[in-house]
Amino acid sequence: MKMLKQISTFVTALATIAILIMVFADELKHDYDKLSLNRQMETKEIEPKIVISDVVAATDFDKGLKAIQSGEFKTALAQWAPLAEEGHAWAQYNLGRIYSEGHSVPKNNKTALKWYTLAADQGHAKAQSNLGVLYDLGLGILENNETAVKLYTLAAEQGNAIAQSNLGTMYDHGNGVSTNYERAYMWYNLAAYNGDPKGAENNKSIAKEMTPVQIAKAQEMSSRCLLSEYTDC
Known part of the structure; x- marks a missing residue:
């Protein structure tokens, strides 16, 4: 009787271990799948194209930009931080970039999230796009695909190619929205155009999964969206 009880306990333990392994493997697969979708962030350049009416702010911005061009990120941070605190969206976006990429400071997604959010709330498309990635992948905040879709959409409708490509991926894989190949094709197509x-690579890939009728409809959607200046997408 004692032997049977020991065997029963052993079997139960094995079953528990098997369940834990399955759960852990599923979590790993989820993480891998998210990374394999290859979300893009705005990383090509710190925001240089701005118009500043405030002479002092313009001077400080120029000093920061020259520092960036020389690789002196700490100097740029010192110049732009006060401007970001004053509410300049471009400075807030640039600080988000510095912290999300870890330039001269420890990489800190939570701090990047703060600055991206402030800039995004003012309609800054690049900030909206990068903030979308943080929500999409759960960097510095709990993962929230629905919020990521909203942010990508705000930026995409301003013509931001990176956001358009990321939004296409969300529709392609059904993250935060229902899977919709036609809308995925449309956003990939617009990203490629911009x-x-x-976006061009993903557009060719998804076309292989679509019928000619679906592709024709998606192309018509792309044209309508573009001609309406993103008001009818």
């Missing part, structure tokens, strides 16, 4: 190589 110069994003990944």
Whole structure:
């Protein structure tokens, strides 16, 4: 009787271990799948194209930009931090970039999230796009695909190619929205039109999964969206 009880306990333990392994493997697969979707962030350049009416702010911005061009990120941070605190969206976005990429400071997604959010709330498309990635992948905040879709959409409708490509991925894989190949194709197509190589690559890939009728409809959607200046997408 004692032997049977020991065997029963052993079997139960094995079953528990098997369940834990399955759960852990599923979590690993989820993490891998998210990374394999290859979300893109705005990383090409710190925001240089701005118009500043405030002479002092413009001077401080120029000092920060020159520091960046020389690789002196700490100097740029010192110049831009006060401007970001004053509410300049471009400075807030640039600080988000510095912290999310870890330039001269420890990489800190939570601090990047703060600055991206402040800039995004003012309609800064690049900030909205990068903030979308943080929510999408759960960097510095709990993962929230629905919020990521909203942020990508805000930026995409301003013509931001990276956001358009990322939004296409969300529709392609059904993250935060229902899977919709036609809308995925449309956003990939628009991203490609606006110069994003990944959008062009993804557009060709998804076309292989679509019927000619679906592709024709998606192309018509792309044209309508573009001609309406993103008001009818």
